Amino acid sequence: MVDTTESTEAADRLESALTGRIDPTALDEIATVAQQVPQAEIARLVHTSTPLQSAMLFRVLPKAEALAVFENLPPAYQAELIGNLREPEVADIVEGLDPDDRAELFGELPAGVASRLMKGLTAEEREMTSAVLGYPKSAIGRYMSPEVLGLHEDWTAAAAMEVVRARIDGPETVYLLPVVGPGRVLRGVVSLRNLIAVDPDTVIEDMVRDSISTHALSDREEAAREFLSHRLIAMPVTDQEDRLVGILTMDDVLDIIDEEDAEDIARSSGSEPLDRSYLSSTILRLVKSRIVWLLVLAVSAILTVQVLEVYEDRLDQVVVLALFIPLLTGTGGNTGNQAATTVTRALAVGEVRIRDLWKVIWRELRVGAMLGSVLGILGFVIAGLVYGWPIGLVIGLTLLSVCTMAATVGGLMPIIAKKLGADPAVFSNPFISTFCDATGLILYFTIATTVLGLS
Incomplete structure (x- = not known):
């Protein structure tokens, strides 16, 4: 177990190394110190450093840790960070993202960069990402996961469990499983707990229950608030014909609510929300976020x-x-x-x-x-x-x-x-x-x- 005092001192040394002279020789020092710093502190440093400093830190992190940290950054900051990473590093990160997170990132990148990164994906990943990108930024479909495991209503519980076991690494969640009929029309949901508990010969149609779902074009904040008000763990997303197209999970909902609340708090106090942390924002960006509202209020x-x-x-x-x-x-x-x-x-x-x-x-x-x-x-x-x-x-x-x-x-x-x-x-x-x-x-x-x- 890492001593708290030692990890704090290591974090301070790492921050000093990042803010010092930026050249390739500094990577060795950063790599050495980063091994002594907990992942949570690494994430904080990445979020509060400039994109160039963050890129230096990313280059010395293991792939899995770098991806975990990258997923928690605001999309606008991710886009700037991408510009400071080498092509192989970028490809690894983009490939490891979920389709909804990848779509948010592509929405912030220049069209040429996004197109080039899209071409580097597998056909399946490219198709799922394109499906999410097809929805407006304000629609909940832009934030759903298209990797959803739908059970057919005429399957038995035993057959459904076989499918779940075979595909358990693909979907973002399997705790709540949508049930579909012909044409992938949503019939309802079953929980994984109930699926495990029932007799293996039970037909899914006999255990399905009504679900609270949302249309892919619904406003993202309204859908997220409804999700929270019903205390859901997942929510099926359908198209206008009630066909299952994706699923909304708690992490996506919390991201939406955090962003909306930050926007409301900023605007209620007369400024625009920042798309990155305060410490990683430039002075000019801070001024731009406040000056328009000050001018409007001064005139009024x-x-x-x-x-x-x-x-x-x-x-x-x-x-x-x-x-x-x-x-x-x-x-x-x-x-x-x-x-x-x-x-x-x-x-x-x-x-x-x-x-x-x-x-x-x-x-x-x-x-x-x-x-x-x-x-x-x-x-x-x-x-x-x-x-x-x-x-x-x-x-x-x-x-x-x-x-x-x-x-x-x-x-x-x-x-x-x-x-x-x-x-x-x-x-x-x-x-x-x-x-x-x-x-x-x-x-x-x-x-x-x-x-x-x-x-």
Whole structure:
């Protein structure tokens, strides 16, 4: 057993070797140190290093370990890494990938490189990879495994077990086995446990059970969420005629969910998701992921400036009103973001559907009113004691109004985005903050004008 301290020191030496002078003579040092480092640490170093440094490390790894590490890298990073590996190394890696993982990689490579690598595959592997590549990137068919073991409904359990034993190394999973009829039409599924337990003469048709399946053209996130909601270990994938074309497994689903969640988190905070680890991303790539959203939000924030300009004369009459602007805009933005995040999550897991729009509006209206009442009373008391009761009343009523408005809009926007076919996360935090800032200021000065009798 490798000592933890020794392996940590070896990992540090390996990282130093990778980030040092890059030339062929460094490979000997890297190879020596890499033998003392656990595979999990090797995977981390590959993921956080530049593609050129990762390529150096790949060249000294055993084939099986290199393939295991490569499979866990993001497809975009895999594509850059391929460009820094020698042709024989590339061929070995590509051949060892599952067809769905290979299709993801080819989708990131230049067409000429992908075509050349495709030609190096066997006819069977080339056919399966082409089948997966035929689906859009947003479709679940792009992520299924076409290597699926389907049992015919008229087989006996004994005959089915013979087929499973003969082909056990091919399919990605055999724990859940689809059952097909004539023309490979999906009839249902049987579990390997039940297949082993029943009498050998039992006909598969007599033990098949209904299955939860998905069409190959279904949206990948919706299919993945359904997979998780039913706690499946595998899900058959069919074409439009219900013919079995592949199977979806847990590792594919987790990859999809991780990617979708990373995208939602990034966009809800006003940036684009990175297609590789933070440390392996260049400074320019980090800037590109953030600058577009900053420009959009900066332009949209002009609305807030214009509102302040319109009500500039009110501020001149009661200067103390300016002190509460950060409090009110911040409260509105935070309230809207809370509602948007909650509804976006509910949409993602299927708890809320588009037709629930009015239910969501009614719920968030009441939630916002209750939150606004609590904050409004607090604001009324504190501001009233310090700046006078008329100012306290303005602050209290504004907090009530802003919270009610922000919660309602925050719950509404993700559903509208879903209806329009856009990403709900895009419509959430950044845009809601800007919208609530401008609208909240209009409410604030309208209430102040009425209560204080300004003109």
